[in-house]
Amino acid sequence: MANNKPNNEQIHTSIDEVNDTLTGLGEKVQSNPKIIVWSCIAVAAVVAAVLIYVYAIRQPGQNAANNALGQADMELLMGNDSIALAKYQQVAADHGYSAGNLANLNAAILLYKQGKYEDALNHLKNYDATESIIGAAAKSLEGDCYVNLKQYPQAIECYKSAVKISDNNPHYTPAFLLKEATVLREQKDYKAEATVYEQIVKEYPNYGAEIGVDMQKYLERAKDAAAK
Template sequence: MANNKPVEETRTSIDEVNDTLTGIGEKVQSNPKVIVWGCIAVAAVVAVILIYVYAIRQPGQNAANNALGQADIELLMGNDSVALAKYQQVAADHGYDAGNLANLNAAIILYKEGKYEEAIGYLKNYSASESVIGASAKSLEGDCYVNLKQYPQAIDCFKQAVKISDNNPHYTPAFLLKEATVLREQKDFKAEAAVYEQILKDYPTYGSEIGVDIKKYLERAQDAAK
């Protein structure tokens, strides 16, 4: 009896599978229109995706890249005002990578012109994710806030730049140094000293690379914090 039990269980499992398959087959036979319309629906979705990629997305990207290239040429020729107008147009009319870069380039020109609030507007529309360019863009936003004397916002931007830069030995300590400078302006000497300590701990050669005595800055901040 004990030996027959596994056989009966196996037979039962197989019967259940067969019943399930038979049931599916009967449903397919009794509902051919459902299957046909399902296939048509899938084909329609695929067609829409292909139309978007080849008829809309790629031409849109090409147009955006061409417009960005024209703006770059104007910038290289020293026609900053013309380049700015073109970058602004690309940013307004196009998405994709070209539109994103146009926001950044427009912000850079506006910053040079001292139009910090306008520059911030374009920087906020820029996707700052890449570890070098993205972090530098966020740092530039912080510089804009510094010039507007909006120090809490500036510190927040420098902190974000540090995070985005992903421990880059050349950029991350530079953003930390900017943060420390603003903290000193706010007379938050204890926080300033903590930033210098972080630079010395994580990037011990940075000070000598740029010709700055970080230890001296640390001692100055520690004395002021007493």
């Protein structure tokens, strides 16, 4: 039977290698004390800079942005849409953080209601649309702006993005698909329209009943048009 235990020579060699490594490091520290000191100072300076940014710049900046956003929200609640819009635009221009991001979306919504679709798009392009409900709705609103500008390919791309962001939400995802199908019909791309309706019927079978629309009927209509 083979002996798997390391012999004394192997153990001695391993210990010597570790000792040699530690000795070498010790000699480097002794011969380069200034390098070690300055490295520690550099690390401390980086940590200090991060702390200064977080507590002296970032947090006060976030607080100021949130306060400004809150003032705009109050104007909107009181029905002062024009004042609220101006304040949202100011927050979006002056502040970053989540408050500035949300201000861009709120400004876009108000501008869309006014029929200022290009201006709304400018704000939506500066909005980070990632959250599965609000972010997807923002992408859908971007698509609506393009529809009103009759820029249908761009609208379809926005609705597709909204579908992806919405993460198969049973109430929102089929709504974005329905918008996409409607634009495809406007473009007379009936085959693509039928494909979208097939997706709605298959993946979201209850959606049509929820909104009072016969999706199967829309699907058959698209198929008939594609066959002609």
